[in-house]
Amino acid sequence: MMKKKYLSAVVAVMAAATLAAPASATAEPVTAGTVTATTATVPETKTTPSKAPAQNTPVRTVRPGERVDAGQGWTVWLTKQGKYWSGPDGYENFRSVVDGNIDRSQPGVSHQSHGGENGVFHSGLYYGTRAAGRVELTDADGRKTLATLVALPGRPDWGVWYVHTAPPQGGSPAVALYDRSGKLLADLPAWDF
Known part of the structure; x- marks a missing residue:
């Protein structure tokens, strides 16, 4: 009877340890007689807990030339020729969608x-x-930030995105474009300065 209680206690402790282990932990089977248990070891690399799938961002439709306040002194606008933006200094920039x-x-x-x-x-x-x-x-550090999306009427095959982030910690972030079903369509890898 004592062995049965001890075995039940070991199984209960192992089950609790397994349930409390992080989802990113790796498991190694450990065999003790006829009882198999699982021990969790936390990997040394930094992991991010899994999250629910990211939500889509609604696309805001704007008229050609309509100024969009992008926050913190920034403005973006679209024309049929491309994307324009200006910052707090007032200097205007342009990125063409028609120049090839x-x-x-x-x-x-x-x-x-x-x-x-x-x-x-x-x-x-x-x-x-x-x-x-x-x-x-x-x-x-693996932190994800969703951008705001804007496009011209009629949903052309292009649009503009924008977002503000904290100061960089050593490089440029990765940028990824997903479709409405969550499929990755295109990405730019992160790079160090």
Whole structure:
């Protein structure tokens, strides 16, 4: 009877340890006589707990030339020729969608960023799809930030995304374009400065 209680206690402790282990932990089977249990070891690499799938970002439709307040002194606007943006300094920038520098026959994403110690304004084009679901930035620590999406009426095969992030910690974030079903369409890898 004592062995049965002891065995039940061991199984209960092992089950509790298994349930309390992080989802990213690795498991190694341990055999003790006829009882098999699982022990959890936490890997040395930093992991992010799994999360529910990211939600799509609604695409805001804007008129050609309509100024969109992108926050913190930044403005974006679209014309049939491409994306325009300006910052707190008032200097205007332009990224064409008609000069042949992007291939709108297949999904893609571009990235421009401006900022410093107070934060960074990121923006770019997404193109080659009428079914954009979201643009997501991933920083060096694995934090994901969803961008705001804007497009011209009629859902052309391109649009603009923008987002603000904290100051960079050693590089440019990865940028990914997903469709409405959550499928990755295009991405730009992160890079160090």
